[in-house]
Amino acid sequence: MKANSPMHLILLSAIILALPVAPIAHAAEDNVTPYGDYCQWYSIYGVCKETLKPLEAMDAIEKYYAEKGIKAVNMQHKGRFIETDIYKDERLIDKVLFDRKTGRIRSIY
Numbered sequence: 001m002k003a004n005s006p007m008h009l010i011l012l013s014a015i016i017l018a019l020p021v022a023p024i025a026h027a028a029e030d031n032v033t034p035y036g037d038y039c040q041w042y043s044i045y046g047v048c049k050e051t052l053k054p055l056e057a058m059d060a061i062e063k064y065y066a067e068k069g070i071k072a073v074n075m076q077h078k079g080r081f082i083e084t085d086i087y088k089d090e091r092l093i094d095k096v097l098f099d100r101k102t103g104r105i106r107s108i109y
Contacts, residue, residue: 001068057082063099064105072096083108 052060054077061084065072068091074085080101086094095109 051080052103054082054100057098057100061096061105 017077058075058077061072061075061082065086069088071087072084073087077081080099082100084096084098085092086096094107096105096107098105
């Protein structure tokens with residue numbers, strides 16, 4: 001088979017496209033915060049009566065993840081958001097953003 005043959009290019013393309021699949025599949029396994037998850041304090045997704053105060057939001061995040069057996073640490077208040085690192089067994093598995101206005105949690109990792 002020649003180096004520039006169509007078969008060679010097809011094989012090379014298939015290998016290149018297959019490489020990113022393994023890391024993505026593994027990362028999805030570890031991700032504990034599906035995009036758009038929300039805390040139980042809100043009856044309807046993204047709807048709330050008032051914005052949580054920063055300390056209330058941090059407490060809500062800790063309780064939410066503690067119920068899953070996971071730690072929420074390194075919380076940083078940034079305007080209406082709380083940025084948090086999520087650890088499982090001393091390993092960083094996610095970084096999330098909690099919206100104090102809507103109650104939405106989304107992964108930013």
